[in-house]
Amino acid sequence: MYQRATLPNGLKIICESMPHVHSVSVGVWVGTGSRDENLKYNGISHLVEHLFFKGTANRSAKQIAEAIDAVGGQLNAFTTKEYTCYYVKVLSEQVHLGIELLADMIANSLFAPEDIEKEKQVVLEEIKSFEDSPDELVHDLFAGAVLKEHPLGWPILGVPESIARIDRRVIMEYLLQHYTADNMVFAAAGNVQFDQIVTAVEKGFSKLSGGCKRILPPLTAYRPEKILKYKDTEQVHLCVGNRGLERKHADRYAVFVLDSILGGSVSSRLFQELREERGLVYVTCSNHSSFKDTGIFSIYAGTSLNNFDQVLELVKREIKRCYEEPVAEMELSRAKEQLKGNLLLSMESTFNRMCRIAKLELYQDQLLTPEEAVAKVEAVAKEDVMRVAGEIFGKEDPVILALGPFAAK
Numbered sequence: 001m002y003q004r005a006t007l008p009n010g011l012k013i014i015c016e017s018m019p020h021v022h023s024v025s026v027g028v029w030v031g032t033g034s035r036d037e038n039l040k041y042n043g044i045s046h047l048v049e050h051l052f053f054k055g056t057a058n059r060s061a062k063q064i065a066e067a068i069d070a071v072g073g074q075l076n077a078f079t080t081k082e083y084t085c086y087y088v089k090v091l092s093e094q095v096h097l098g099i100e101l102l103a104d105m106i107a108n109s110l111f112a113p114e115d116i117e118k119e120k121q122v123v124l125e126e127i128k129s130f131e132d133s134p135d136e137l138v139h140d141l142f143a144g145a146v147l148k149e150h151p152l153g154w155p156i157l158g159v160p161e162s163i164a165r166i167d168r169r170v171i172m173e174y175l176l177q178h179y180t181a182d183n184m185v186f187a188a189a190g191n192v193q194f195d196q197i198v199t200a201v202e203k204g205f206s207k208l209s210g211g212c213k214r215i216l217p218p219l220t221a222y223r224p225e226k227i228l229k230y231k232d233t234e235q236v237h238l239c240v241g242n243r244g245l246e247r248k249h250a251d252r253y254a255v256f257v258l259d260s261i262l263g264g265s266v267s268s269r270l271f272q273e274l275r276e277e278r279g280l281v282y283v284t285c286s287n288h289s290s291f292k293d294t295g296i297f298s299i300y301a302g303t304s305l306n307n308f309d310q311v312l313e314l315v316k317r318e319i320k321r322c323y324e325e326p327v328a329e330m331e332l333s334r335a336k337e338q339l340k341g342n343l344l345l346s347m348e349s350t351f352n353r354m355c356r357i358a359k360l361e362l363y364q365d366q367l368l369t370p371e372e373a374v375a376k377v378e379a380v381a382k383e384d385v386m387r388v389a390g391e392i393f394g395k396e397d398p399v400i401l402a403l404g405p406f407a408a409k
Contacts, residue, residue, distance in 0.1 A: 043158015103204025
């Protein structure tokens, strides 16, 4: 079902053939993100991602856009805390164009000084837009509170002061250190032949070289605290949670089930209690983000200032229930079915399949089929859910961070 190869320069290729579809998604995944940055230049990973679209030795930025539009395809990228992805989705007969565009961008981008200065202004506007979205901003602030001064707690976009410091010299040093062949995975999923993918990737990416020595700084000490930050908003935006489990932890499937039960759907405990039963929120949810060496389990709720204290106490009560009371069999079964449905439905997309196999390869994780992953979920017992809830929430008080009009309280 999956085929792998490694080029002589160290670049890894992984492919999943789906002959029944008309499209193919291909992506270049680089093992670098905001956790690999120097605080002085926080945000460089995301800025670099933007700059790869600004023109190469062979194509202008406009020509790159026109080439993908001419075949009805999609070309985009995203930056996370631990990796950066550049991807194309096209009809299967256009896959060679997609690979050639990605190769040209990765191997031949110019990083012209005038483009760097212009794109820095674009990123500054993106930061302002993010600041105007308190329901998103609160999660960044919460990650910083949970992980303290660790790079995983820094904002992916950076801050205006750090963006201002970045110049072409800094960018080229960053690329030399992180954009190396042995720190990349090329992933493809869709109606493609593996041998054709390998040939095309080798042609486009063979001149990449270098060796990446990724150094992960040690985690900082966890310190529970309650932080109330003033912002002129209509609602209080609340995050509550603790450090979670690393990506390859043996209990990760139990965490998936716990997340589903607590706040992962409209039938979850938090949604039913806070919205359906009490009418205190419009949005509430939970989320577990896992990284190479740690994780963050967070609960979000948006509520009015008058209801803030009540919502906070109800959230803490639901957290406590998870590790003090066994989950009912019906609730456990419903959570598993939800996870199963979400996974299998997502697998109808070539993009989702490409992302899945790329991340598994990037993290050197076990490459399970979707059906094998479903079996792992099915094997989770209620005792596992209760135990992992205790590991995450039962040993330390949570970090509480709220953003809203507290000066008026």
